[in-house]
Amino acid sequence: MDTKRNTVLEVWMAEHGYSSNSLANALNKALEQLTGRTGGFDGSSVRSWKAGRVTWPKSATRKALENVTGLPAVALGFVPRGQPRSAPxxxxxxxxxxxxxxxxxxxxxxxxxxAVAPGTASPRxxxxxxxxxxxxxxxxxxxxxxxxxxxxxxxxxxxxxxxxxxxxxxxxxxxxxxxxxxxxxxxxxxxxxxxxxxxxxxxxxxxxxxxxxxxxxxxxxNQAIKFRVWSHAGTMYRHLGRPADALAANDVARDLHITRRDPLFACLGHARQAATLGLAGDTAAVQRTLGCAEDALDRADRDLARPVWMTAASDGAELETLALSAHLRLGNFAQAETHAHRSLTLLRPQMQRDRAINTARLAHAQLAQGAVDAAVATAMRVPADAATQHARVTRSLQGFGAALRVAAHGSTIVETWTEHIATWRTTA
Incomplete structure (x- = not known):
């Protein structure tokens, strides 16, 4: 039988450090949580998927895969029955x-x-x-x-x-x-x-x-795409330091019908608005809007099928990330630290960009509270590639270094940090 290897799955496994056997073990545990019975996967099962001999696993297997990876089966290179398989x-x-x-x-x-040449059959x-x-x-x-x-x-x-x-x-x-x-x-x-x-x-x-x-x-x-576009616009204006425009863009997203049909979209809309209100310095509004986001998350049906980009919202990680951003802007550093720890706990393994950003933000919150050693230890956990190749992470860590030199001037901890960032030039 002519089969095509599932290279998307292979790449995902390599990037996340999974062998065929270790992924099978993780899936067995996930299936036990879903059904109460241990799964029967082994390394040969996973190798069959990678080789393309199995292109569309059973529904329970797909759910276990999604729970382990955080991705739907189609994003892992699997193809529903009856559909042609394109090169991944x-x-x-x-x-x-x-x-x-x-x-x-x-x-x-x-x-x-x-395209159809002149005089040939009807268009495709x-x-x-x-x-x-x-x-x-x-x-x-x-x-x-x-x-x-x-x-x-x-x-x-x-x-x-x-x-x-x-x-x-x-x-x-x-x-x-x-x-x-x-x-x-x-x-x-x-x-x-x-x-x-x-x-x-x-x-x-x-x-x-x-x-x-x-x-x-x-x-x-499409309401979901409208929501995404206007929410991104709000984030862009927030990063540009234009809170009035950010609030207006977020309001367009929050007023869409989808936020009334699906509380999870309402949660994300409120949370992004709270981050912007933090930039505006409105503490009472931040607290009120985050409360609305938490209430919406409690009402949301986590099992509904949603766009793949809503993954972090469905498990609460996005809410914690945006609450962290809001409180950091307000100078509520103890609350920011709490939300940072929660976000890092909730973020799925593949969310490496968000993990790096939130780790850097956690370091800022700790430093602002006077926990210099803990802050430096936290900042040093940011991977070198994120620290040097991601613009927002780089800028955040540059700000951290400047604040550290002010807070601990003349201390050996500043030298430790300086030596650490020097290694990025050779390891990144």
């Missing part, structure tokens, strides 16, 4: 320019193949299988963002997939549902490009992506 794109970023050239070439080839029919393929690629973009965050390669790749989704609108016939779904996919990719630019502090590029994402989201009619 592992989320590597070693050579973003080469990957963009390859991707753009693939898009051109796809469009050329789909664009269907939900095309949408499903794009959604799988979107899930891969989200996975890569969780690990690397803010890299130009992510921004470029997401923008290229947005272009591909739009090109499909013009190469064949499609139903209204399919066309709406293609606009939603294009908006989702463009919002990921926008977020990568925000995360990398490339704000001019982020504004350009934002304008296109907003237009595409409107054409799609």
């Amino acid at each position: 794109v592992p989320p590597h970023l070693e050579d973003p320019d080469m990957k963009r050239r390859t991707l753009v070439g693939g898009i051109a080839a796809t469009a050329a193949a789909a 029919r664009i269907g939900m299988s095309d949408v499903d393929r794009l959604q799988k690629r979107f899930a891969e973009i989200v996975v890569t963002d969780h690990r690397y965050g803010g890299q130009p390669g992510i921004e470029q790749r997401a923008a290229a997939f947005a272009d591909e989704a739009l090109s499909l609108q013009n190469v064949g016939s499609a139903t209204e549902r399919v066309r709406s779904s293609l606009y939603a996919a294009a908006a989702a990719f463009r919002s990921s490009a926008m977020w990568a630019a925000i995360d990398g502090r490339r704000y001019d590029a982020a504004k350009t992506h934002m304008r296109e994402a907003q237009a595409l989201a409107e054409m799609s009619g």
